[in-house]
Every structure is written in C-alpha cells, then in structure tokens.
Amino acid sequence: MIDDELSELPKSALRDYADDPRLERVWQRLDSGLSATPARARSGFWLLPALGVALFAGGILVGRQSAPVREAAPSVAAEFPRPDEVTHEPTPLPAVAQQPPVPNVTDRRRPLATRTRGGSSLRAAAEAPVFEVEATPYAAPPSQSPDWQQKADSGDFAGARAALERAGGWDVALAGSSPEQLMTLVDLGRASSEREQAVRALRRLLDAFPGAPEAPLAAWTLANQLEQGGDHAGAAEAYALYRRLSPTGDFAEDAAARQVDAALAQGGAERASELIDQYAKDFPTGRRLVELREELEKLRSEASKDGAAKSAPPASGSDSTTDAPAAPAPSVQPQDASPAP
Amino acid sequence: MVSAVARPQESPKLRLVGGRSASEREFESTQEEVPDAQLVALTAAGHRSAFEALYRRHGSFALGLAVRIQGGSIDVEDVVHDAFVQAHARLADLKDPSAFRAWLGCIVVRLVRTRLRRRRLLTALGLSSQEPVDLDAIASSDASTESRVLLAQVYALLQTLPASDRIAWTLRFIEKHRLETVAELMSCSLATAKRRILRAQRFLTGHFVPAFSKDDP
Numbered sequence: 001m002i003d004d005e006l007s008e009l010p011k012s013a014l015r016d017y018a019d020d021p022r023l024e025r026v027w028q029r030l031d032s033g034l035s036a037t038p039a040r041a042r043s044g045f046w047l048l049p050a051l052g053v054a055l056f057a058g059g060i061l062v063g064r065q066s067a068p069v070r071e072a073a074p075s076v077a078a079e080f081p082r083p084d085e086v087t088h089e090p091t092p093l094p095a096v097a098q099q100p101p102v103p104n105v106t107d108r109r110r111p112l113a114t115r116t117r118g119g120s121s122l123r124a125a126a127e128a129p130v131f132e133v134e135a136t137p138y139a140a141p142p143s144q145s146p147d148w149q150q151k152a153d154s155g156d157f158a159g160a161r162a163a164l165e166r167a168g169g170w171d172v173a174l175a176g177s178s179p180e181q182l183m184t185l186v187d188l189g190r191a192s193s194e195r196e197q198a199v200r201a202l203r204r205l206l207d208a209f210p211g212a213p214e215a216p217l218a219a220w221t222l223a224n225q226l227e228q229g230g231d232h233a234g235a236a237e238a239y240a241l242y243r244r245l246s247p248t249g250d251f252a253e254d255a256a257a258r259q260v261d262a263a264l265a266q267g268g269a270e271r272a273s274e275l276i277d278q279y280a281k282d283f284p285t286g287r288r289l290v291e292l293r294e295e296l297e298k299l300r301s302e303a304s305k306d307g308a309a310k311s312a313p314p315a316s317g318s319d320s321t322t323d324a325p326a327a328p329a330p331s332v333q334p335q336d337a338s339p340a341p
Numbered sequence: 342m343v344s345a346v347a348r349p350q351e352s353p354k355l356r357l358v359g360g361r362s363a364s365e366r367e368f369e370s371t372q373e374e375v376p377d378a379q380l381v382a383l384t385a386a387g388h389r390s391a392f393e394a395l396y397r398r399h400g401s402f403a404l405g406l407a408v409r410i411q412g413g414s415i416d417v418e419d420v421v422h423d424a425f426v427q428a429h430a431r432l433a434d435l436k437d438p439s440a441f442r443a444w445l446g447c448i449v450v451r452l453v454r455t456r457l458r459r460r461r462l463l464t465a466l467g468l469s470s471q472e473p474v475d476l477d478a479i480a481s482s483d484a485s486t487e488s489r490v491l492l493a494q495v496y497a498l499l500q501t502l503p504a505s506d507r508i509a510w511t512l513r514f515i516e517k518h519r520l521e522t523v524a525e526l527m528s529c530s531l532a533t534a535k536r537r538i539l540r541a542q543r544f545l546t547g548h549f550v551p552a553f554s555k556d557d558p
Contacts, residue, residue, distance in 0.1 A: 006491070006514050013488035014515070015481045017405040026404075026422045027396055033426065034389065062468065155530055180536060187532040213539050250520075 145181070148173070152184045157191040164188070170197060174204055179212035186221060199225050206241070216246035220255065227262065236262035257288040264292075269299050381438035384429065396425055399442050403449050410511045411453045412496045413475035420456065424448045446526050450508060457504035474500065498545055509534055510541035 017023070145153075146167060152160035164173055173185060182205040189198030202222040206215060223238035239255040239262065246252060256279040263272035276292050283289070375383075375394065383391030400421065407420045427448050428441075435444050463469035474496040480489050495515075499507045505527070512523045524534035 006495070009488055009491060013480055013484035013492070014409065015405070015477075015479060017401040017408070020401065020404060022418050023400045023404060023421075026400065026418050026425075027393070029418075029422050030396065030425055031389075031393075034392070034429065153533055153536075183532065183536065187530070213543050217535060217539075 146173075148188075149181055149184050152188050157188055160184075160188055161192065174201060177201075177204075179205055179209045179214040179218075182209075183214050183218065186218070190225075195225055195229055199229075210245075216242055216249050219245055220251050223255070223258065227258070232262040232265045236266075253283045253286060256282060257286065257292060260288075260292045260296075264295050264299055267299065267303070269296060269303060272296050272299070376439065377441040378438035381432060381435060381441050385432045392429060395428075395441065399445055400425075402442060403445055406446060406449050406516070407453055408475075408478045409515055410450065410508050411457060412479065412499060413472055414478040415472055415475070416456065417478075420449060420452050423452055427452075443522070443525060447528055450512075450526050451528070454504045454508055457507070461504065471500065494549065495545065498548055499541070502541055502544060506537045506541040506544075509537035510545070513538050 146163070148160045148163035148167060151157075151163055164170065167173065170185070173181070177185060182201050185201040186198045186205075189195070189201060199222060202218045202225065205212065205218045206222065209215060219238050219242035223235045223242060226232075226238055227235035236259050239259045242249070242255045243252060243259075256275070260272050260275045260279060263275055272292075273296060276289070276296060279286055279292070280289055375391075377395070377398075380391045380395045380398075384395060403421045403424055404417060407417045407424075408414050411417070411420075424445060428445055435441065460469060460472065464471050474493065476489060476493050476496070479496065480492050484492075499511065502510070509523055509527055512518050512526055513520065518526065520534060520538075521531060523538070524531045527534055527537075529537075
C-alpha cells in the first residue's frame with residue numbers, strides 16, 4: 001500500500017531548503033520592492049491599468065502564437081488596380097509569396113518525464129525503473145452533484161438545508177445518496193446539531209457501502225456521535241468496526257483505547273481487561289495504556305467495595321463478585337478487537 | 342483562525358518598550374529569540390529588519406512547501422516572493438500574529454493552487470505543456486534509491502489529479518500535517534479536506550505499483 005511505503009519514507013529523504021541560494025535572491029527582490037513602495041501606502045488601484053495592459057499584451061502574444069498573421073497579404077492588396085483602373089478583363093491574382101512553415105507549438109513541448117540534474121541523479125534515474133503514467137482519466141466526481149451538496153461543500157449549511165428540503169427532504173436524500181453524499185449529509189446533520197440525523201446517515205453508509213473508502217471515517221464518526229449521545233455499547237461496536245475496516249488507520253490506536261473507555265463506562269471490568277490486553281498487544285507503546293490500567297484497577301476496587309457492602313446484609317445470596325452492573329452487555333464479539341485482513 | 346504549524350519553540354525574551362530606536366537596538370541584538378507575534382507587530386510598525394527576520398525564519402519553509410506541493414521548482418521564487426509581498430501588505434488581516442507561519446502557508450498554498458489551475462487550463466487549451474516532475478527539487482541528495490523511486494512515482498501520479506486534491510494529499514502524506522492543519526492550510530472545512538484526500542488516495546491506491554518487494558535483497 002502506498003500509505004505503508006510513505007510511512008517508511010524518512011524525513012531526510014526530502015530536500016531541505018534552509019540554505020537555498022534562491023532565498024537570498026528572493027530577499028533582494030523583496031527588499032528592493034519594499035524600498036520602492038511603502039507597505040502602508042500601497043494601493044491596489046494601480047494594478048487595474050497594469051492588468052489591462054498585461055491582458056492586452058498577453059492577448060496579442062497568444063494571438064500571434066496561435067494564428068500567425070501572413071504579412072504578405074497587404075502587398076497582395078496593394079497590387080490590385082484602383083477602381084478607376086478596373087477593366088473588364090479578368091485580372092490574374094498575383095502569386096502570394098510562399099510563407100515559411102509556422103513551427104507547431106506542440107513541437108516545443110518537453111516530454112513528460114522526470115527531470116534530473118547532476119551525474120548522481122542521472123545515475124539514479126538510470127537505475128530506477130521508468131514510470132509512465134497511463135492515460136487513465138482521473139475519476140472525477142460527477143459534476144451534476146445536487147444543489148444541497150454543492151452548498152454544503154462551500155460551507156453554506158443553511159442554504160444546503162433549504163435546498164435539501166426542496167429536493168424532497170432528508171429521507172429521500174438518504175435513500176439515493178452515494179457514500180460521499182452521505183458524508184455530506186453527516187456534516188449537515190452535525191452542523192445543525194441533529195445528531196440523530198447524522199447517525200442515520202452514518203448507519204446508512206456503513207450498511208449500504210461497507211467497502212467504500214469513506215466507511216472507516218464513517219465508523220469513527222459514528223462511534224464519536226454515539227459516545228457523545230451516551231450510547232457506550234453502540235460506540236464500542238462502532239470503534240471495533242473502525243478497527244476492522246482500518247486496522248492501521250490514523251485513529252486505530254485511539255479506537256482501541258476508546259473501546260476500553262466504553263467498556264469502563266459500562267462497568268464491564270472483565271471486558272475492559274480483555275480489551276486492554278488487546279490494546280497492549282496491538283500497540284505495545286500505547287499512549288493510554290498506563291492510564292487505562294489504572295482506571296481498570298480503580299473500577300475493580302470500587303466493584304469489590306460495593307460487593308463487600310452488598311454481601312454484608314445476610315439476605316444477599318447473589319454472586320457479589322460479578323463486576324458488571326445492570327448495563328447491557330455490548331454486542332461486540334471478541335473477534336471484533338482483532339484486526340481483520 | 343489558523344493554528345501554528347509545528348516548528349521549534351521560541352523563547353519570548355524581547356519586550357518592546359520605549360521609542361523605536363531603543364527597540365530596534367534591542368531587536369537587532371536578540372533577533373533570533375523574538376517570537377513571531379512581536380516580529381509581526383514590529384513589521385506592521387514599519388521595522389524593515391523585523392520583516393527580514395520573519396523572512397529569514399520562514400522563507401525556507403515557504404520555499405520547501407511550494408516545491409513539494411507543486412512537484413517542481415519552476416516559478417517557486419515568484420511564489421515565495423509573492424507570498425511574502427502579500428503577507429507584508431495584509432499583516433493587518435492576521436488575527437493571531439503568533440500564527441504567522443501557518444498564515445504564510447495558507448498564502449503559499451493559494452498561490453500554488455492558482456498557478457497549477459492556470460497551468461492545467463493552458464495545457465488543456467494546448468497553449469502550454471505539462472511540467473515535468475523535478476525529482477531533484479523534491480528529494481534530498483542523500484535519499485536512497487527506493488525513496489527517490491517512490492517519490493518519482495507518487496509525483497508522476499499526482500500530476501494527473503486536480504490541483505485541490507493533489508495539494509490536500511501532499512499536505513497530508515508528504516508534509517505529514519494533521520487533517521485539521523490541512524483544512525486550515527487549504528482554507529476549507531475539515532470535511533472538504535477529508536474528501537479531497539480520500540479522492541486522491543483512492544486514485545493513487547488504484548494506480549500505485551510498489552517498486553521494491555519487502556523480500557528484495
């Protein structure tokens with residue numbers, strides 16, 4: 001994968017521009033420019049005539065390059081007789097001087113290739129395989145995106161809401177949207193503080209397009225939304241889903257840690273312990289490992305205190321050592337925590 | 342509001358007090374330690390040397406950023422020059438003077454994006470040709486052959502993408518900025534930045550060919 005290859009790219013592989021001689025040249029230009037025009041007195045009005053002149057000159061230049069004027073034409077006209085000299089005899093047209101061939105602008109194109117400088121670079125380029133990018137067109141998104149999506153993409157969420165209503169409302173959009181459009185709907189829901197709508201769009205994306213590139217991000221966002229809404233069991237499932245969809249993604253470690261958070265929030269010490277072990281296995285230097293273990297110990301000690309208090313009355317015959325309170329057990333299966341292929 | 346792009350911390354030792362000559366003397370003696378916010382304030386007050394200090398501090402960042410997001414060094418001097426001219430002219434617009442570096446980055450990104458779009462349009466009209474990838478401008482001379490091959494292929498693929506997608510992906514995976522910083526540098530929402538990165542990532546993943554296997558000696 002390209003991610004893996006790039007993650008192994010050392011920072012030293014990129015050129016450092018700290019001592020580039022061009023910096024000094026640019027400063028000389030800046031310095032002379034600033035000397036000529038004080039910053040505070042600068043106005044943009046002088047740009048208008050300059051822009052006009054530049055556009056005019058540019059137009060002439062482009063015109064000359066794309067359609068060269070045949071300079072012989074006026075001389076042809078000059079050799080025609082004046083009206084009073086016109087006779088009824090057919091006048092043969094004079095021969096137009098043959099113009100030299102106009103060089104084709106495409107002839108000046110450089111080939112699409114990686115340019116190198118210096119001997120070592122040439123050697124490296126010679127050793128390296130030549131990559132020719134196939135002329136596969138970039139799969140651009142459809143230009144006929146709905147009005148609400150265009151407005152949302154430009155940040156106009158109020159306008160997007162109105163356009164969405166005109167287009168049939170939330171449910172209609174939800175049913176017929178692509179993964180990308182569903183993510184826009186999520187943004188729209190979140191921007192309007194309509195968490196339920198955002199969650200519905202996220203669930204729709206994960207149900208209908210589990211293999212879409214947007215799916216990991218949708219799972220992560222869903223987990224956040226559910227956690228904010230107090231649905232810890234649902235959040236734990238969504239974090240587990242994120243880890244399955246993107247085992248090495250940007251948020252993989254956070255997802256593992258927050259799975260533990262969700263289990264702790266539900267009071268499931270055993271489940272939390274399992275998840276911490278999995279977290280430690282997948283991320284041995286995990287940032288929150290120590291903190292989560294401390295939280296687990298705290299939960300266990302509190303549970304044992306509660307258990308002791310409950311076992312004190314003689315009427316209690318139940319198993320007081322169980323750590324899970326009345327909260328429902330998460331439906332996350334154990335295999336959820338392990339990265340899937 | 343832009344946030345500061347990661348760079349070494351500065352110790353704010355200079356305090357601008359009194360008249361201009363005194364502050365200038367103090368500034369010149371402790372130029373390296375003056376924080377950006379103070380340099381911005383001094384520049385806005387007309388101190389040429391403060392602006393030069395800002396340039397000396399952030400010029401290489403602007404140059405490197407311009408080269409890496411456009412994939413070559415053609416016209417980068419103009420980009421850096423124009424970026425600093427714009428920054429100087431619009432210092433009053435900078436709400437958080439300590440975030441000068443990120444703000445400058447936004448200007449550089451905007452200038453490069455405009456240039457790339459213009460170039461793409463001219464190429465589509467047949468009035469210009471596609472610029473080659475300048476690998477020596479991107480990769481250091483110490484880079485391994487594997488790194489150079491990787492960068493060559495990635496940049497060759499990036500050239501076929503729309504400017505916004507290409508820049509967003511480069512900021513995320515070459516410059517290794519966080520998603521939030523990418524959004525700030527591109528002056529767009531986080532969701533838009535994510536979508537641009539995803540689109541580019543999808544294309545690159547579909548076309549990328551690993552040049553070296555892990556088992557290669």
